[in-house]
Structure formats: structure tokens, C-alpha cells
Amino acid sequence: MDERSLLLLGLLKAQSQHGYQLNEFIEKNLSRVTDMKKATAYAVLDRLKAGGLISETMEQEGNRPPRKVFAITGEGEAEFERLLVETLAAADRLVLAGDIGLMFLDHLPREQARACLAQRLAALEERLAAHEQTPQHGHGIGVDLAVEHVQVLLRADRDWLRGVVERLR
Amino acid sequence: MDERSLLLLGLLKAQSQHGYQLNEFIEKNLSRVTDMKKATAYAVLDRLKAGGLISETMEQEGNRPPRKVFAITGEGEAEFERLLVETLAAADRLVLAGDIGLMFLDHLPREQARACLAQRLAALEERLAAHEQTPQHGHGIGVDLAVEHVQVLLRADRDWLRGVVERLR
DNA sequence: ACTCCGTTAGTCAGGTTTGACTATTTATTC
DNA sequence: GAATAAATAGTCAAACCTGACTAACGGAGT
Incomplete structure (x- = not known):
């Protein structure tokens, strides 16, 4: 919850924006780092406004519906x-x-357990590949560090999982 | 939420228990793997009961207050x-x-950023040390795997963070 | 025999999160 | 030019989670 506030405050510190813009940016660029949903962002914005941490102004462009700029x-x-x-x-x-699933691995026949984890491994490898393809962002070291962090942990996870699948054979 | 159901079902599959027992076990033995709180466990148990996945029986031992056995x-x-x-x-x-904090690292003077991360590193090392001290559980490979998994990732995290603190110098 | 304290066994109000939905405008296709 | 799709801009009810609280019992100390 603090993290969500931090994220929105940080984005608004860089530039005043309306809700849709914020959400789009989060969804398209930050899905690797956060999983906050649209409705949550609006809820957090309301809270921030109530706390006086952000202000809200109505704005109308052309004859599109009015939007709230924060x-x-x-x-x-x-x-x-x-x-x-x-x-x-x-x-x-x-x-x-x-x-949690891992904890109950013994409840499954060994071969089925291995198959499940192999499937998990495949999904993980796919996710990692998608990750490794995105280039450096360049907006200062912070963003790149965050992305790198996730990647490092994904790799560690993959390596470990590979070993486990192997051991289960 | 699925995970929470899985956990409680798994524990009840091993042995019928009342709420307090479940919660105590989770708090004392599984804090490394889950962060579910007591009140949440009761809520999930209610849902499981409503779905017919578990049954509830009142039980009284001596003249202690009655308990619900699931x-x-x-x-x-x-x-x-x-x-x-x-x-x-x-x-x-x-x-x-x-x-998220990492993403905004640039907003802090380099030296302060380094100090913050150094503090994070210290906390992480402490947590890892506590982790490494707990012995193998022995209850089948599942539980041990789960604990091992967390440890592996904590180590990867620590190593990466060390590097970052170094780089920031 | 009384008080204090930890264990046992939960409950509940209030905050947080989200899936599903609404409604308008612009672009595209047939 | 009508219908369809896609982008824009949110809202809301329902589900979810948890900190704080209640309350009875047993044992230790005095």
C-alpha cells in the first residue's frame, strides 16, 4: 500500500497526469515491477487526494469527456x-x-510432480526470455536497476527449478 | 487466495484440526513460506466450509471453551x-x-541512496542467517524444497544487492 | 485466595483490492 | 454511412485481508 502511493507520487512528481495516463504507463511499462490494477490506482489516488498529497483539477480537451488531472x-x-x-x-x-504447492509435493506421484514442475519451468523460461528482450530504459539508473533485479531473481529461480526437475527424475 | 485454500486443505488432509492449531502451526513453522494472518485463516476456513470442502464439528474438552474442529x-x-x-x-x-523504491533511486543523492541500500542489505543478511540456521524438516521432500527455494532466492538477492551497493560507491 | 499473565480460541470493523461494468469518442471496415 | 472495433476514462459492488479487540481458562507466585 505504501508502495502503491510511492509509485503514483513518483509518477506525478515527474509530471502531472490524469488517471488513464498513469494506468496506461503502469500497465505498459511497469508490469514487470508492479501488479497494481487500474481500479486500485484510482482508489489510491482518492486516498492521496484525501490526504492532501495530490490535487485534482478537471480538464476538458475538445469535446471529449472531462478528465481529472492529478x-x-x-x-x-x-x-x-x-x-x-x-x-x-x-x-x-x-x-x-x-x-505452498511445493510443500505438498509428496501428495502427488513423483512423475506427475515432475511434469508439473517441468511445466512451471517452461513458463518461467518464457517469461525470462520476454524479460531479457526489453532493452535498457535509460531513464537514470533506478528503473534499470529495478528491471535488472527482477531478472536476476528470475534467473536464480530458473536455475534452481531446473535442478529440482532433474533431481526428481 | 487459491494458495491459502490449498494450504489449509493440505494441513487438514494430514489431520483434522481446530483453528487455533492450524494458526499456531502456520505461524511457528510456515512463516518462511507464507504470511497469512490468523484472521485470514478463519475467513478462508469459513469460505471452505461454505463450499462444502471442509466440515466443522463443535468439540468440548474438559470445561475449556468449545472449539470448532475442521x-x-x-x-x-x-x-x-x-x-x-x-x-x-x-x-x-x-x-x-x-x-518501486528502486525505480526512483535517482531522486536521492547518491550517497544517501547507497546508505539506504546498505541498510537493506544488512537486514537481508540477517534474515538469511536466521533462515540458514533452521534445520531440514524431514517431513518429505516438499517442505524442504519450499524452504530451500526461499533460501536460494534470498541468496541471489543478497549477492545482487551487494553488487549494487558496491557499484554506487 | 487472589492477582497477574500467558495460552487458547476466536470475532469484527474498517481498510484494500479488483473483476466486471458503463459510457463516450475516434478509427476502420464493408 | 452504418456497423464494429478500439481507445478513453473511469465507477462500483463484492471479495479479501488484517490490526485490534474480546473472553474464558489454568498455572505461578505471593
């Missing part, structure tokens, strides 16, 4: 910095989904 | 297996918290 306030910038330092210093939680 | 049903076992295969085959989402 801009970060002074308090918002202060909060942004506070959140930034806080989340940077915190150890990431790194609670990965999918490990 | 047991998995036939349908529950079928659903367990379905969920197990499904989550095993799915690539884990691996969306790690903390990377």
Missing part, C-alpha cells in the same frame, strides 16, 4: 521522499507465490 | 488435488515488494 502537492513531495527512503531501506519481503 | 471432505480432497496441480504448474508470480 498533480503532486508540496506535502506530497515530502511524503514521497519519506516513503522512498523507507522502502529503500526495508528488506524486500520476497514472499513468492507458488511455494 | 475436517476435510471428499470434495475437499478433490479440490486439494486440483489446486495442487494448478499451483505447481503455474510460474510463481515473484513480484517482490521493494522494487
Whole structure:
């Protein structure tokens, strides 16, 4: 939740935007780093507005429907910095989904278990390939670091999973 | 949410239990693999009961307060297996918290950024140390695999973070 | 015999998240 | 030029999660 605020504040710090723009950017460019959905973004924006961290102005362009343009306030910038330092210093939680299944691996015949994990491995490899194809972003080191981070962990995950599938043979 | 159901069904498949027992086991033994909270477990149990996947019986021992004992049903076992295969085959989402901050690293003076990440690294190392100290569980390979998985990724994370802190110097 | 405290066993209000939906405008196809 | 698709810009009810709270019991100490 703090992360979501941080993300939106950060994007608005770079440039005032309306909701759709924010959501599009997140979906198209940040899907590797966050999984926040559209409706959530609007909910968070409401909360930020209620807290005085962002302001909202109606804007009409041509005869398209009016849109809400959000801009970060002074308090918002202060909060942004506070959140930034806080989340940077915190150890990431790194609670990965999918490990509960692993725990109950013994309930499946060995061969079926291996097949499931092989399928998981294939999906993982595909995801990693898609990841490795995207070029460096170039917008400062931060964004690139975040993408690199995910990649490093995906690779570690893949290598480990390969070993497991092998061991199950 | 599927994962939470899977976990509870799996635990109940091994042995009928009451809510407190389940929660205690999760908190004491599975905190490395899941972060489900007590109240959530009760909520999930209610849903499972509503779906006919588990049954609930009142039980009184001595004159202690009565407790609800949950047991998995036939349908529950079928659903367990379905969920197990499904989550095993799915690539884990691996969306790690903390990377949003990374994206905005440039907003901080380099030295402060480095200090924050160094602090994160320290916390991570501590967590890893705690992890490495727990012995093998021995209850079949599944549980051990899950624990190993987390460890492998924590190590990869640590190594990467070390490199980043170094690079920022 | 009384108080304090930890264990047992939950409940609940309130906040968060999201899938599904609405509604308008612009572009495209037939 | 009518119908269809796609982009624009959100809203809302329902589901989900959790921090904080309740309440009874047993045992330890005094």
C-alpha cells in the first residue's frame, strides 16, 4: 500500500497526469515491477487526494469527456521522499507465490510432480526470455536497476527449478 | 487466495484440526513460506466450509471453551488435488515488494541512496542467517524444497544487492 | 485466595483490492 | 454511412485481508 502511493507520487512528481495516463504507463511499462490494477490506482489516488498529497483539477480537451488531472502537492513531495527512503531501506519481503504447492509435493506421484514442475519451468523460461528482450530504459539508473533485479531473481529461480526437475527424475 | 485454500486443505488432509492449531502451526513453522494472518485463516476456513470442502464439528474438552474442529471432505480432497496441480504448474508470480523504491533511486543523492541500500542489505543478511540456521524438516521432500527455494532466492538477492551497493560507491 | 499473565480460541470493523461494468469518442471496415 | 472495433476514462459492488479487540481458562507466585 505504501508502495502503491510511492509509485503514483513518483509518477506525478515527474509530471502531472490524469488517471488513464498513469494506468496506461503502469500497465505498459511497469508490469514487470508492479501488479497494481487500474481500479486500485484510482482508489489510491482518492486516498492521496484525501490526504492532501495530490490535487485534482478537471480538464476538458475538445469535446471529449472531462478528465481529472492529478498533480503532486508540496506535502506530497515530502511524503514521497519519506516513503522512498523507507522502502529503500526495508528488506524486500520476497514472499513468492507458488511455494505452498511445493510443500505438498509428496501428495502427488513423483512423475506427475515432475511434469508439473517441468511445466512451471517452461513458463518461467518464457517469461525470462520476454524479460531479457526489453532493452535498457535509460531513464537514470533506478528503473534499470529495478528491471535488472527482477531478472536476476528470475534467473536464480530458473536455475534452481531446473535442478529440482532433474533431481526428481 | 487459491494458495491459502490449498494450504489449509493440505494441513487438514494430514489431520483434522481446530483453528487455533492450524494458526499456531502456520505461524511457528510456515512463516518462511507464507504470511497469512490468523484472521485470514478463519475467513478462508469459513469460505471452505461454505463450499462444502471442509466440515466443522463443535468439540468440548474438559470445561475449556468449545472449539470448532475442521475436517476435510471428499470434495475437499478433490479440490486439494486440483489446486495442487494448478499451483505447481503455474510460474510463481515473484513480484517482490521493494522494487518501486528502486525505480526512483535517482531522486536521492547518491550517497544517501547507497546508505539506504546498505541498510537493506544488512537486514537481508540477517534474515538469511536466521533462515540458514533452521534445520531440514524431514517431513518429505516438499517442505524442504519450499524452504530451500526461499533460501536460494534470498541468496541471489543478497549477492545482487551487494553488487549494487558496491557499484554506487 | 487472589492477582497477574500467558495460552487458547476466536470475532469484527474498517481498510484494500479488483473483476466486471458503463459510457463516450475516434478509427476502420464493408 | 452504418456497423464494429478500439481507445478513453473511469465507477462500483463484492471479495479479501488484517490490526485490534474480546473472553474464558489454568498455572505461578505471593
